[in-house]
Amino acid sequence: MTATPSSPRRDDLAHFLRTRRARVQPADVGLPPGARRRTPGLRREEVAHLAEVGVSWYTWLEQGRDIQVSEPLLERLARALRLNATERAHLFELAQGRPAARPLCSPAAVSDALQRVLDAHPYPALVSSRRWDILAWNDAATVLYGDLSRAPPAHRNGLWSMFMNPDRRTLLRDWETAARKTVAGFRLDAARAADRTEFDALATDLSRVSPEFARFWGEHEVIEASEGLKELILPGVGLIIFDHLTLAHVDPDGRALRLTFYTPHPGESAARARELFLTTSR
Structure with missing residues (x-):
């Protein structure tokens, strides 16, 4: 795959994914701590495994490459990185340039x-x-x-x-x-x-x-x-x-x-x- 010039949005997406990955500990997602880690949080291959995507593809995404991202994959990434509702919406904005579709989920009561x-x-x-x-x-x-x-x-x-x-x-x-x-x-x-x-x-x-x-x-x-x-x-x-x-x-x-x-x-x-x-x- 040939590299293409980056863009501010893809740079932001890459940085956002790296910071969210660093925040999640292996124990948070049911993974063993493993050997010594040179960086905090999950490894790229662990995120790729949790999101059911290839390691190379996820690596390209974190490098800000111009690749297509589907909604189901973004949903899996949001779950793998334990994003809250606001972070999930931000992920969709950065990856697709539009808000995430909100699921129909009615609360029993309001705040x-x-x-x-x-x-x-x-x-x-x-x-x-x-x-x-x-x-x-x-x-x-x-x-x-x-x-x-x-x-x-x-x-x-x-x-x-x-x-x-x-x-x-x-x-x-x-x-x-x-x-x-x-x-x-x-x-x-x-x-x-x-x-x-x-x-x-x-x-x-x-x-x-x-x-x-x-x-x-x-x-x-x-x-x-x-x-x-x-x-x-x-x-x-x-x-x-x-x-x-x-x-x-x-x-x-x-x-x-x-x-x-x-x-x-x-x-x-x-x-x-x-x-x-x-x-x-x-």
Whole structure:
């Protein structure tokens, strides 16, 4: 193999691999300490063995050579070098110039810090997984969507609720338009997932029980729906128009979450929302 001129990114990758290798002790990965070691950490051949790759190939990678690296190999390297979530993402950035696909892994609960952020927001706020399973919320969200803790966990999902919760149909001013956008946004998130098995399982289940969902899903529309307006009609209150914004968040364990915040639109909506959420002792 002929050497090619190096690049800053490949140099960074080579240096990153060498420093991570030096940090891992043989005992950390179930290897015997062996004879005296001239350098700290694992040897190159040990990393190559753990990552199931040839020693020469791994050596070239540490030398900053211009070689192709597949995602499965990077995953094996991340495990062999015991990288945390941030380091794993950095490895993918250096090796492929793009972030690693995040696995679909929903935590059972969110951190106390994240829950405090939700509780500090005076208007509805939710945390959901990449598959739109609702994991946490504030009290204001229950004003719109009821006591979410009473819903079965399998059905505590934004897509499922849109089609299977009758209250959503009366709450939304234009349910069909909102439902179509929801399906299109969910399809886009499913396509971006490292493993879309659970996305497809939810879509299959909904298609069996909701002809409307099956029809919208079959249209194969996609939309980027990270922000927009929600027009809600609340009994005894009237129409409130909310701006909603969904932000990506990665928790300390590297799990991808979605944070959604509602803020009332200026004017009558803001006045009605203040009356509903801020002047009552809920």
